[in-house]
Amino acid sequence: MSRMKRRIYVTVNRVTNAVVARLGLRRFRGADLLMLTTTGRTTGEPRTTPLIYHADGDRWIVVASNGGADWEPGWWLNLRAGTAAEVTIGDEVTPVHGTELTGTDREQMWATLNDQVFDYQSYQDKVSRTIAVVALTPVG
Template structure:
C-alpha cells in the first residue's frame, strides 16, 4: 500500500513588522483600528509577491467607487511605488479583508484620464493625498480592486 503525501498548506502571509500590530488589531476588532487609522476605511490586501511568490498582507486605506475598492499607491509620499503595487502588477488576483468579510479581487491599474478622475475624487475625500503627490515626480497610482464575482474591472 502506498502512502498518500499531503499537500502542505500555503505559507502564512508575510506582514511587515511595522504593520503587524495594525493587522492584529484589525482582525481582533472586526476591521476597526485606532491610532492614525481611527475612523477611516481600512482593508487588508493580500497579494502574491512579484519576486518571492509568497503571500504578503498590507493594511491600506480604501475608497468605494460603485462595486470597486480603490487603493492609492502613495507609500506615504515616497519616491517609489509600494511593494504591494508591484505585486499586483505581476499578479492581479488578490484577497481583501474588510471587517469580517474576505473577498477575492482582481486588480485594475488605472491610467490616463481614468486615473486622474479617480485621483481627483480621492483628493476631494482625503486631501492629504494631494500633499503626497506634490512631493513626488511619479504619478501616484490608483488601483481598482474588483470583487471576482463583479466581472471585468474596467
C-alpha cells in the first residue's frame, strides 16, 4: 500500500474512532465495545480506539486486526512500547497493560473469538502478518 493510501486509511480510522467514542456506542456488529486509550509512543498524545472485546475473567481480549489492514494498529504498537493505557466500558475506567497471547492460550482464544465474537479469520486470510490476540489486564 502506498504511503498516501496508508495515511488516508489512518485518518479515516481516527475520524471513525472519534465519532464512535463521542456517540458512546457500546456495541458494533453485534459485539460489545470497549474504548482503549493509549498514549502515542512518539507524540505522547492520548489515542482512543473502540475495540470489539471478549471478557475473559478479569481481563478483556481484543484483536489487533486493524480492520484487515496488513500492518499493526497504532494502539498495539503503543502497548508494545509500554505506554500507559486504560479501558473504558460505560462509566468505568480501568488502567491496563496489554500482553500478546501465544501458544495454546492464543489458539483457544482465537477459536472462541471467531466462534462467538467476530470472523477475524477472514481478516487473517487476507494479510501476511499474524494478527495479534491481546489480553488487556487491569494494573494493580
